[in-house]
Amino acid sequence: MARTVFCRKYQQEMEGLDAPPYPGPKGQDIFDNVSKQAWQDWQAQQTMLINEKHLSLVDPDARKYLQEEMEKFFAGEEHDTAEGYVPPSE
Numbered sequence: 399m400a401r402t403v404f405c406r407k408y409q410q411e412m413e414g415l416d417a418p419p420y421p422g423p424k425g426q427d428i429f430d431n432v433s434k435q436a437w438q439d440w441q442a443q444q445t446m447l448i449n450e451k452h453l454s455l456v457d458p459d460a461r462k463y464l465q466e467e468m469e470k471f472f473a474g475e476e477h478d479t480a481e482g483y484v485p486p487s488e
Contacts, residue, residue: 401414407440447479
């Protein structure tokens with residue numbers, strides 16, 4: 399049976415990650431409080447931000463920016479999106 403967590407992003411019990419995505423306390427917090435679906439959704443959002451804003455992950459400011467956006471994303475707060483991006487209609 400899959401491990402479940404109460405997802406911070408979607409505010410419901412959902413399937414959890416298989417392992418912490420980062421070492422240390424931040425990774426453990428994500429492991430304990432973020433669903434696999436929310437993590438996958440963040441990965442797609444992060445990739446879009448990196449590509450559209452031409453971020454370099456060797457730049458400490460870019461990493462800090464992504465960390466801040468990740469916190470907003472999981473908290474359900476207003477977060478950056480790529481300019482002109484329109485999500486696909488369902």
